[in-house]
Amino acid sequence: MASKGIKDRVAIVGMGCTPFGEHWDKGPEDLLIExxxxxxxxxxxxxxxxxxxxxxxxxxxxxxLMLSEALKIPYKPVTRLENMCATGSEALRNAAYxxxxxxxxxxxxxxxxxxxxxxxxxLxxANPPHDGTISSMTAPATFSLLAPAYSKKYNVPEDTLKQVxxxxxxKNHKNGARNPKAQFRKEVSMDTICNAPPVAGMLGIFDxxxxxxxxxxxxLCRAEDAHKYTDxxxxxxxxxxxxxxxxxxxxxxxxxxxxxxxxxxxxDAYRQAGVTNPREEISMAEVHDCFTPTELVLMEDMGxxxxxxxxxxxxxxxxxxxxxxxxxxxxxLKSFGHxxxxxxxxxxxxxxxxxxxEAGPRQIANPKLGLTHNLGGAPGRCVSFVSIVGL
Amino acid sequence: MAGIVRYGSxxxxxxxxxxxxxxxxxxxxxxxxxxxxxxxxxEAGRDALRGGLSVDTLIFATTSPPYAxxxxxxxxxxxxxxxESVAAFELSATTRAGASAVALGLDLAQAGQRVLVCASDVxxxxxxxxxxxxxxxxxxxxxxxxxxxxxARLVGKAARTVEILDVWRIPEERFPRSWEERFAAETLGxxxxxxxxxxxxxxxxxxxxxxxxxxxxxxPRTLAQLPRALGIEPGKVADALTQSIGRCGCAHAxxxxxxxxxxxxxxxxILVVSEADGVDALVFEVTERIRSAPKPRPxxxxxxxxxxDLAYPTYLKWRGILxxxxxxxxxxxxxxxxxxxRHERWKMAxxxxxxxxxxxxxxxxxxxxxxxxxxxxxxxxxxxxxxCRVTTYTLDYLAYSLQPxxxxxxxxxxxxGRFSCELTDVDPKQVKIGDQLEMTFRRLYTAQGVHNxxxxxxxxx
Numbered sequence: 050m051a052s053k054g055i056k057d058r059v060a061i062v063g064m065g066c067t068p069f070g071e072h073w074d075k076g077p078e079d080l081l082i083e084x085x086x087x088x089x090x091x092x093x094x095x096x097x098x099x100x101x102x103x104x105x106x107x108x109x110x111x112x113x114l115m116l117s118e119a120l121k122i123p124y125k126p127v128t129r130l131e132n133m134c135a136t137g138s139e140a141l142r143n144a145a146y147x148x149x150x151x152x153x154x155x156x157x158x159x160x161x162x163x164x165x166x167x168x169x170x171x172l173x174x175a176n177p178p179h180d181g182t183i184s185s186m187t188a189p190a191t192f193s194l195l196a197p198a199y200s201k202k203y204n205v206p207e208d209t210l211k212q213v214x215x216x217x218x219x220k221n222h223k224n225g226a227r228n229p230k231a232q233f234r235k236e237v238s239m240d241t242i243c244n245a246p247p248v249a250g251m252l253g254i255f256d257x258x259x260x261x262x263x264x265x266x267x268x269l270c271r272a273e274d275a276h277k278y279t280d281x282x283x284x285x286x287x288x289x290x291x292x293x294x295x296x297x298x299x300x301x302x303x304x305x306x307x308x309x310x311x312x313x314x315x316x317d318a319y320r321q322a323g324v325t326n327p328r329e330e331i332s333m334a335e336v337h338d339c340f341t342p343t344e345l346v347l348m349e350d351m352g353x354x355x356x357x358x359x360x361x362x363x364x365x366x367x368x369x370x371x372x373x374x375x376x377x378x379x380x381x382l383k384s385f386g387h388x389x390x391x392x393x394x395x396x397x398x399x400x401x402x403x404x405x406x407e408a409g410p411r412q413i414a415n416p417k418l419g420l421t422h423n424l425g426g427a428p429g430r431c432v433s434f435v436s437i438v439g440l
Numbered sequence: 441m442a443g444i445v446r447y448g449s450x451x452x453x454x455x456x457x458x459x460x461x462x463x464x465x466x467x468x469x470x471x472x473x474x475x476x477x478x479x480x481x482x483e484a485g486r487d488a489l490r491g492g493l494s495v496d497t498l499i500f501a502t503t504s505p506p507y508a509x510x511x512x513x514x515x516x517x518x519x520x521x522x523x524e525s526v527a528a529f530e531l532s533a534t535t536r537a538g539a540s541a542v543a544l545g546l547d548l549a550q551a552g553q554r555v556l557v558c559a560s561d562v563x564x565x566x567x568x569x570x571x572x573x574x575x576x577x578x579x580x581x582x583x584x585x586x587x588x589x590x591x592a593r594l595v596g597k598a599a600r601t602v603e604i605l606d607v608w609r610i611p612e613e614r615f616p617r618s619w620e621e622r623f624a625a626e627t628l629g630x631x632x633x634x635x636x637x638x639x640x641x642x643x644x645x646x647x648x649x650x651x652x653x654x655x656x657x658x659x660p661r662t663l664a665q666l667p668r669a670l671g672i673e674p675g676k677v678a679d680a681l682t683q684s685i686g687r688c689g690c691a692h693a694x695x696x697x698x699x700x701x702x703x704x705x706x707x708x709x710i711l712v713v714s715e716a717d718g719v720d721a722l723v724f725e726v727t728e729r730i731r732s733a734p735k736p737r738p739x740x741x742x743x744x745x746x747x748x749d750l751a752y753p754t755y756l757k758w759r760g761i762l763x764x765x766x767x768x769x770x771x772x773x774x775x776x777x778x779x780x781x782r783h784e785r786w787k788m789a790x791x792x793x794x795x796x797x798x799x800x801x802x803x804x805x806x807x808x809x810x811x812x813x814x815x816x817x818x819x820x821x822x823x824x825x826x827x828c829r830v831t832t833y834t835l836d837y838l839a840y841s842l843q844p845x846x847x848x849x850x851x852x853x854x855x856x857g858r859f860s861c862e863l864t865d866v867d868p869k870q871v872k873i874g875d876q877l878e879m880t881f882r883r884l885y886t887a888q889g890v891h892n893x894x895x896x897x898x899x900x901x
Contacts, residue, residue: 246837301858
């Protein structure tokens with residue numbers, strides 16, 4: 050058995066999330082303080098009550114000191130971790146297991162990234178010393194590889210596919226326009242999206258997630274203690290993670306229309322949560338829409354759409370904010386940008402609001418199960434996280 | 441006795457129209473932004489060694505060495521996948537070095553060795569000057585060996601060295617300078633004639649019986665009187681290729697010789713005269729073996745395979761003459777010496793691995809098979825000469841490059857194996873799934889004084 054899971058054993062009892070955007074006037078420590086304070090308040094706890102911390106950041110700082118120094122946490126365990134773009138989710142997963150183990154009563158998972166100080170557009174990631182043969186492809190380029198492959202395999206003409214991808218961006222921007230914490234809060238017309246300057250392959254600027262700063266935090270405890278802290282806790286049904294062997298980089302069998310890592314982690318999560326028909330049972334999802342083709346392929350990898358059919362579901366509005374299975378109701382990476390360490394927890398923050406009925410104009414009627422999906426790497430070589438949460 | 445066993449050539453894809461710089465008719469060959477003398481030499485060397493041929497010695501000749509200190513010949517050797525036991529030497533400082541390297545290689549062949557000579561140049565001149573307009577970029581390679589293997593045997597040679605200020609450049613300067621051309625023409629001209637006569641006499645060949653005459657000089661005026669002085673019919677003088685590619689420095693005499701060998705018949709006698717700071721004269725006789733020996737790509741095929749709409753500012757940018765605003769991306773990182781050394785077979789020779797248990801190909805080489813999990817059960821496999829096809833691709837407008845967009849293809853190799861390759865010498869608008877590609881050795885970028893060499897793919901030429 051791949052993983053036994055911790056269904057209904059751990060609860061989220063408080064969350065915080067900063068507005069995402071270009072915080073020229075704030076450092077990572079400011080963002081951490083804001084997210085943590087909002088989370089403490091939301092769970093009605095004093096900082097002294099929290100026993101241990103998991104801090105996710107890809108490159109905005111090093112070690113647990115980044116958090117303990119900013120928050121002046123006195124002599125408690127702080128783990129700093131990194132798992133590429135799934136870093137924020139990874140902080141949550143490890144914190145949840147620590148609680149489930151009984152080692153701690155109350156813990157915090159917190160993620161932060163400060164991308165706007167680099168001076169570059171897009172992600173600027175430092176490599177370990179290398180031999181000079183590593184790919185120079187930027188992130189949008191690696192994900193744009195999905196588009197021609199999908200178009201060819203499922204016989205979707207490129208101009209139709211361009212409309213499908215634009216429809217995904219249009220939807221996520223529409224959702225983001227209703228979210229006070231999003232970086233971009235304006236609807237964008239299909240025309241503007243389709244005619245934007247090119248970035249990579251079929252992708253224009255609006256097919257790419259923004260670049261922003263932000264932080265988000267969650268406070269977790271064992272399920273039986275949840276009501277000590279809040280009347281409306283949410284419960285973890287599944288936490289799944291898969292790191293691939295990079296098969297797609299080597300094997301000609303991989304065809305760039307799927308993420309095997311996502312398929313595996315989704316299957317694992319559904320098994321843990323007892324979900325057998327994700328298309329019907331998952332009320333809503335926050336997925337890793339780093340680039341529009343990613344979201345398209347994810348719909349199939351997670352079983353929301355049959356193979357080769359997601360493009361039709363997208364055009365039919367199935368995943369719209371008011372559709373039968375809303376995807377990225379908060380606006381997604383498209384509207385929030387993608388401060389690496391924070392994004393996974395920002396996704397969970399939307400689940401927290403939606404399941405508690407606090408999502409305001411974006412509120413989904415009567416959600417039962419929410420899914421978050423976080424992906425790091427590139428098609429053929431990635432890590433994938435899937436969680437399922439509910440009441 | 442010794443002779444030429446094999447040969448190969450390489451002319452880059454791009455041409456600059458002389459009209460675009462107000463310099464008359466014709467075009468010059470231009471090394472792409474990702475090429476230098478070492479990579480040009482490698483491409484020519486691959487052509488000469490195709491099919492596998494062992495050599496004892498490598499001689500690399502260029503006046504545009506990528507490194508002033510550090511053996512560029514070692515780069516060529518590694519990229520050609522020659523064993524480290526091959527002795528490598530480098531000749532420089534004069535465009536005659538290409539012909540001199542052949543002469544020297546023939547001496548070593550005479551002594552029983554098989555020698556690979558690679559000669560190449562990226563000829564850069566000051567904007568508006570003659571070198572810029574009349575120069576060209578190319579590589580050529582010869583395998584020299586015993587008479588028994590020769591397609592063209594050396595029958596006579598002579599050389600002369602002359603201390604003269606004709607064309608020169610100090611290390612601190614980028615562009616060569618030259619004295620009034622008539623000075624060398626009148627001073628060196630007679631020496632060229634004398635030396636050539638000496639070589640023909642050593643060969644026992646009458647000038648009238650020559651089938652082809654290759655004349656190349658840093659100062660073409662020094663050669664002007666030679667045909668008449670020796671009684672050579674003008675029709676025997678081979679096309680110097682200057683209208684189609686320009687004079688390609690150290691490579692040029694060899695390149696014209698290669699174009700002659702492409703059409704030579706057994707029994708043909710070929711005179712090669714190369715002038716700069718003196719002269720080298722070589723006389724060859726083509727053997728029957730030229731009919732059966734593996735044929736390299738003809739020089740004319742390289743000449744015809746081109747893109748000749750290169751804009752002058754782009755040319756200046758590629759040569760580093762014209763400053764330009766870099767993309768707003770981090771500068772490329774210098775590769776690390778220990779990692780390059782550990783991965784040398786991969787980086788330089790494009791050697792991957794294949795699982796001995798399940799035959800899955802791996803680029804870069806892996807210790808654990810991605811398909812069956814076998815550990816340390818791989819054999820090395822060189823993919824440099826394996827053709828591949830585009831499985832999917834993208835144009836990256838954001839990545840750092842001197843020629844955006846960066847074109848990247850997921851390439852699937854014949855016989856199994858996959859690699860995400862940067863494409864070069866490609867029209868971004870023309871790429872499509874299923875295109876056939878071949879590998880080419882390139883200089884990806886230079887960072888902190890380190891040239892980063894690796895392989896790219898290009899449409900078949």
